[in-house]
Amino acid sequence: MATEKDPAQEIQQLTERINYLNYQYYQNSRSEVPDFEFDMMLKRLQELEEQHPDLRQSNSPTLRVGGTITKNFKTVYHTWPMLSLGNTYSEEELREFDKRVTKAIGENVEYVCEQKFDGVAISLTYEKGKFTQGATRGDGTRGDDITANVRTIHDVPLQVHGEDYPELFEVRGEVFMPLPVFEQLNNEREEAGEQLLANPRNAASGTLKQQDSAVVASRKLGCFSYSFHCANSPFDTHSESLQAIQKWGFEVSDTWRKCSSIEEVLAYINEWETRRFELPIATDGVVVKVNSYALQEELGFTSKSPRWAIAYKYAAMSASTVLQGIQYQVGRTGAVTPVALLEPVQLAGTVVKRASVHNANEIQRLDLRLGDTVFVEKGGEIIPKITGVDLEKRPADSQAIAYPTQCPACSTDLVRSEGEANFYCPNEKGCPPQIKSKLEHFISRKAMNIDGLGPETIEQLYTTGLVQNAADLYDLTFEQLVGLERMGEKSANNILKSLEKSKETPYDRVLFALGIRFVGSTVAKKLAEQLPDLEALRGATYEELIAINEIGGRIANSVLEYFQDSDHVQLVERLKAAGLKLKAEHTAPAVESDTLAGSTFVISGVFESVSRDELQQLITSHGGKVVSSISAKLSYLVAGDKMGPAKLEKANKLGIKILSENDFLQMISK
Structure with missing residues (x-):
């Protein structure tokens, strides 16, 4: 009869075994056991x-799949400051850097070059x-504690290998979204009717700030x-340190090189100017470091x-390539956006056929004409942009591009609001691309998240007359x-x-799904917190x-309109009758006192011990009111780090009392 294993011992054995197998798989590209056997051990x-x-255990491989929910990222201080580097774009300035280094040290210097x-x-x-803590760079002195999210990145070892490591140490790295993952994510967003992510760096940054670490795990981030x-x-x-941390299990890019002279x-820089496009991650330059730690200390900061x-x-x-035409796209809000159609050209490792032109002002500024030879630039953005025209190659009979005065989809006269760059089609109820884009927005993941429906199905439902809203x-x-x-019974x-x-979708996401102009997901949450049901929102005054x-005037006017x-109103009533949640489930913060009754507050900046949302709740729970703008009627400005200088100047000019974070907390503690 088999004896039952001690749970603590079995957990330790499985943790060590799976971490070892993960190391072999991710670092050495070696599978030592069949996938099924690995899955059974993990299960x-x-x-x-x-x-x-x-x-x-804190290094358990089960933490890789995520699932931890982080409401607020606490601030942590860096033991060693994470300073930024000086930048240069020229060979001359690099040589000047080398002269400064050698003059200070008085000897030949060995460098390390890295992507x-x-x-x-x-x-x-x-x-x-x-592994005990992962933190963002922040301001260089302090950053956000994102440990739960970092645990999901397979390139970050939860337990280092070997025995020759110090008891306490820190490794710096660059988290990135591999280009294939980025392209797949944007394809999914496009299918869901969501705005495309501009570049892999922004995508990685946004992913690391996700509150649900399971979402982070699904994005398959890497870390060098x-x-x-x-x-x-x-x-x-x-x-030597790079070789050591690689041996300990960290992913170190093999693109670095020791160099004995400038x-x-x-x-190295010239070699990688084109080779960098072979890498699975975007890179925009080379970091040059003095190799010797003793010399680094001598040079200082x-x-x-x-x-x-x-x-x-x-x-x-x-x-450079030829501008063959301009295509005008109508978005969900009715904005008409021009996209340049180009003669295909190789650029930064990809073939470019389209480029962003932004709006009519940009066409006029560049003096674009059909048939022009244009300069196209790609600086990490998902869609390249036109930066200029080669006037020497302009055809003699070229004609200026006439921006349409009518909607390309429904022929309605376009309008342009004062202070806005875009032209809009006002026919939101009869313009097909607007109607379909609104439907695609409604079903998207960040809104109602309705699986099985995509742009193609929406197109069918609209053209057959089954769905208009x-x-x-x-x-x-x-x-x-x-x-x-092409629709089966199962589908x-x-x-x-x-x-x-x-x-069952929460009220704030239903509010976002309605597609009210200027009401994004963050604004929808703010509205839902303060006006907890749709009736309250509909009845709210400016x-x-x-x-x-x-919430500023532009958003307020949009909600009222x-x-x-x-x-x-009829649409909302029908959604209510269908059973959608048009009321928030959270309750207003409990009233703790009337200490702040009759006082109004503006919150600005970053705070150490509490978040802005927590500050707002504290003010409300003690009888105060949070407003968005500074006026002579304001009682207090609660000022944190990095607050805008304009707000501070206006508050001082109006004689508004300014409270620090500690001042405010002391005020309510009384």
Whole structure:
């Protein structure tokens, strides 16, 4: 009869075994066991940890899948400041850097050249070989604690390998989103009718700030480690530390190189100007560091950056091609956006056929004409942009581009509001691309998240007359859906189930899904917090709306205009009848005192011990009111770090009392 294993011992054995197998797979590209066997071990570990949560180890591989919800990221201070580097774009300035270094040191210097990856800098802290903290760069002195999210990145070891590591050390790295993952994510966003992410760096940054670490895990972020920090470093050079941390299990890009002279540095830079496009991550330059730690210490720092390192940045890649035409796209808000159609040209490793022109002002500024030879630049953005025209190649019979005066989709006269760059089609109820884009926005992941419905199905539903607005979706029947082209019974049932499930979507996301102009997901949450049901929102006055923190006049007017339209009111009533949640489930913060009764507050800046949302709740719970703008009637300005100088100046000019974070907390503690 088999004896039952001790849970603590089995958890430890499984943790060590799976971490070892992960190391072999991700670092050495070697699979030592079949996938099924690995999955069974991981499943067994998860079961044991669920039964004995107190026995889960801090380096457990189950943490890789995420699931931790972080409401607020606490601020942590860096033991070693994360300073920025000085930038240069020229060979001459690099040679000047080398002269300054050699003059200060008085000898020949060995450098290390590394790719300047376009990602997000993080610090990784290890105690006794175990990963204990991951933090963003922040302002260089302090950053956000994102430990739960960093644990999901496979390139970050939860337990270092070997035994020759210090008891406490820190590794710096660059978190990035691999280009194939970025392209896949943007394809999914396009299908869901969401705005495309501009570049992989922004995508990585936004991912690291996700509150749900399971979302982070799904994004498959990577991390290249590039520096080591310790109170008493066991290494004499930066290159030795790179070799050591790679041996310990950190992912170090093999693109770095030791260079014995500035000439070798320049050769490395020239070599990688084109080779960098072969990498799975965007890179925009080269970091040059003095290799010797002793010499680094001798050279020291300025107030902002080390004197022993510099970043050489490549110029943005540019190419010339012929402008063949302009395509005008109509978006969800009716904005008409021009897109340049180009003769295909190779640029930064890809073939470019389209480029952004932004608006009519840009066409006029560039004096674009059909047939022009234009300069196209790609600086990491998803869509390249036109930066100029080669006038020497302009055809003699070229004609200026006439921006349309009517909507390209429905022929309605375009309008242009004062102070706005875009032309708009005002026919929101009869312009097909606007109607379809609104429907696509409604079903998107950040809104109602209705699986099974995508742009193609929306197109079918619209053209067949089954759906003209969001409320029509909830009237769809099985018979109507299976009657569509390429729609099977299983797909039809899945759509109906997803529509039913969407009725559980929280109120703030339903509010976002309505597509009220200027009401994004963040604004929708703010509105839902202060006006907890749709009736309260519909009945709110302009003054009540702008009194909500971060809600300005433009948003307030847009909300008021939306509910003044009888069709919108009817739409909302139909959605309510369909069973959608039009009331927030959270309750208002409990009233603790009337200490702040009759006082109004503006919150600005970043705070150490509390978040802005927590400050707002504290003010409300003690009888005060948070407003968005500074006026003579304001009682207090609660000022944090990095607050805008304009607000501070206006408050001082009006004689408004300014409170620090501690001043405010002391005020309510009384």
